[in-house]
Amino acid sequence: MIQLKSLTRIFDDKPVLDAINLEIPEGSFTSLLGPSGCGKSTLLRILAGLDQPSAGTLLFDGEDVREKSATLRNIAMVFQSYALYPHMTVRANIGLPLAMRSMSRLERLPLVTALLPSARRKRAANGREVERIAAMLGLTELLERKPSELSGGQKQRVAVGRALVRDPKAFLFDEPLSNLDTKLRGQMREEISLLHKQTGKTFIYVTHDQTEAMSLSDQVAVMMEGHILQVAPPRILYSRPANTKVAAFVGEHPINLLTVKPVGTALQSPFGAFVLSEAWDGDIILGLRPENIALVENGPLQGRVTRVDYLGGHTLLDVELSEGICLRVADEEGPLVPAVGNVVQLSIAPQKIHLFKAESGERLPLEVRQRGEAV
Amino acid sequence: MIAARYLSRAVSLGLLLLGAAIILLPFFWMISLSLKPADEIFQDSIQLLPSHFEWNNYVVAFTKMPLWRFLINGIIVCCGILILQILIAVPCAYALTQRDFRGKAIVMGMVLAGLLVPYHVTAIPLFLGLSQLRLLDSYAALILPFIASVFGIFLFRQFFATIPKDLIDAARVDGLSEMSIVWRIAFPLAWPAATAFAVFSVVAHWNDLFWPLIAVSSPELATPPRGILFFRDVEAGSSFGPLMAATAIVTAPLVLVFLMAQRAFIQGLTMTGLKG
Numbered sequence: 001m002i003q004l005k006s007l008t009r010i011f012d013d014k015p016v017l018d019a020i021n022l023e024i025p026e027g028s029f030t031s032l033l034g035p036s037g038c039g040k041s042t043l044l045r046i047l048a049g050l051d052q053p054s055a056g057t058l059l060f061d062g063e064d065v066r067e068k069s070a071t072l073r074n075i076a077m078v079f080q081s082y083a084l085y086p087h088m089t090v091r092a093n094i095g096l097p098l099a100m101r102s103m104s105r106l107e108r109l110p111l112v113t114a115l116l117p118s119a120r121r122k123r124a125a126n127g128r129e130v131e132r133i134a135a136m137l138g139l140t141e142l143l144e145r146k147p148s149e150l151s152g153g154q155k156q157r158v159a160v161g162r163a164l165v166r167d168p169k170a171f172l173f174d175e176p177l178s179n180l181d182t183k184l185r186g187q188m189r190e191e192i193s194l195l196h197k198q199t200g201k202t203f204i205y206v207t208h209d210q211t212e213a214m215s216l217s218d219q220v221a222v223m224m225e226g227h228i229l230q231v232a233p234p235r236i237l238y239s240r241p242a243n244t245k246v247a248a249f250v251g252e253h254p255i256n257l258l259t260v261k262p263v264g265t266a267l268q269s270p271f272g273a274f275v276l277s278e279a280w281d282g283d284i285i286l287g288l289r290p291e292n293i294a295l296v297e298n299g300p301l302q303g304r305v306t307r308v309d310y311l312g313g314h315t316l317l318d319v320e321l322s323e324g325i326c327l328r329v330a331d332e333e334g335p336l337v338p339a340v341g342n343v344v345q346l347s348i349a350p351q352k353i354h355l356f357k358a359e360s361g362e363r364l365p366l367e368v369r370q371r372g373e374a375v
Numbered sequence: 376m377i378a379a380r381y382l383s384r385a386v387s388l389g390l391l392l393l394g395a396a397i398i399l400l401p402f403f404w405m406i407s408l409s410l411k412p413a414d415e416i417f418q419d420s421i422q423l424l425p426s427h428f429e430w431n432n433y434v435v436a437f438t439k440m441p442l443w444r445f446l447i448n449g450i451i452v453c454c455g456i457l458i459l460q461i462l463i464a465v466p467c468a469y470a471l472t473q474r475d476f477r478g479k480a481i482v483m484g485m486v487l488a489g490l491l492v493p494y495h496v497t498a499i500p501l502f503l504g505l506s507q508l509r510l511l512d513s514y515a516a517l518i519l520p521f522i523a524s525v526f527g528i529f530l531f532r533q534f535f536a537t538i539p540k541d542l543i544d545a546a547r548v549d550g551l552s553e554m555s556i557v558w559r560i561a562f563p564l565a566w567p568a569a570t571a572f573a574v575f576s577v578v579a580h581w582n583d584l585f586w587p588l589i590a591v592s593s594p595e596l597a598t599p600p601r602g603i604l605f606f607r608d609v610e611a612g613s614s615f616g617p618l619m620a621a622t623a624i625v626t627a628p629l630v631l632v633f634l635m636a637q638r639a640f641i642q643g644l645t646m647t648g649l650k651g
Contacts, residue, residue, distance in 0.1 A: 045544075048544075048548055049547075049548075050544050050547060050548070069547075070547050070548040070550075071547075071548070071549075071550035075548065076548065077544075077545065077548045079541040079544070079545055080541070081539055081541045081542075083539065083541040083542045083544070083545035084545075085542065085545075085546075085560055086564065087563045087564055087566075096549055096551075096559075097549040097550055100549060100550035100551055100555070101550050162545075162549070166549075
């Protein structure tokens, strides 16, 4: 278990990480998701021991590791740029962490390695381990090549192999797939997922790509501007976002947000008239995901299409409601093929509406019903 | 059109040839003199080629003076300087690029300022210092003043600045100490820069006459250029044939080394953005 307690990192008087609290259970797959510059990479570097927190505690299995170097923490890291040593073969790249750990300074000297029996033995054992890992990752044929002779996916595998060979306590991934093309990305995603199941180790994965975070993780920590906004399993993150920022960030298409003022339990909005399960005094932000709005032949809402983006599986529409309010709609390809200028009818599912407090943006724990439905 | 292009090529080629001829002429003259018999050297008329090859000049060069000794001294001094320079400059350059410490900018500024100081300026203080340490007239006197090379620090710094930070971080995570990173990761990557630096350093110190003249007086410590001066005999007059033969021998290793390292040398210069 890795615990972060009010962890803070300040660069030039600006907090890049502001009192981060996070628990990463043993063997879990945890993603740090956020836009670039939100501090997620800094957090990863602190976990790796490459950077020091300005304040707060970092516990590995209850032990404070702030003073420990990356090696002593036994953490492996896969970098976005792969960071393979260009002058070494694949074999040497994967074998270096092993050599650094198992052999003494003396045994590592070039000539001594050939002469000392203990060094020879260790080198042979390391060599076997490297070959085992290489076979596992399908790199056996490439062992004698230099990184410059490898494709992106192969480099990525070597980087993973170099992490794997040390049998670390946890794996850290820093946007490992962002340099790959879409197809390879999907494939590598599967491989990383498989690797997590095979090793059963803690994986901590930094990404700005929510598809990666959602599809791989047991829990996702959404970060923005140095804060963790929500830590939750992917499903909860999508279905019960803790605030408007998470709601806006998670989801394939940006969520529709609209501020309205309820009167008691009655809620009159451009999306229709609703009833709250409890009265609420103050402005409310309604959140409605584009994919929860459907084009229907006969719906309660009507609007004019102002933009159409055809995306293959579905179509993204901007529909201007009569009140001059624009609604984003993600329509599964249905019988209706809308065009710009068409007037369309929409229906929404009230139970899919998210409610947030207007002043803080936090989730409002209330239910919504369509007006007129039975209580 | 085509004629004009040929003409412009012919003109530029001609200019290049002329430039090459001007640069090569002294070398040619040196070799020519080293092969001429003594009476021919002092003829009034200029003759490019010797009437017959006088190989004896080379024999005299090796027998009259301990030329081998001078050459070995040159190798000891140049290698000593180069190895120590690299041992010092590479970790310094690494610290200046990949580490953060207080006063980094000031240290870098001092390195740049150091580049502007000609080493002749420091000759007298160095001489006095070495004399206080009773190190004058020794190999140490020839080597020690040059081991901290600001040029080397600068050149390696330029190169190390291009190494991605991720690579250094990966090495740290993989369990390499900072010194291991310097010698196992950064230095092998900087191989072209190291070659370029080695050529600069060896050429400068092999050819240096100024400092050996000041620092040593014993003939058995003389570096090649200092040794050649011994051919200028005050009483018997100068024996130019053997002198030129010795000069040719002394120049040869440098030319050979440069020809062998040429590609890496040029690569090292272009990759550090230090062109020209």
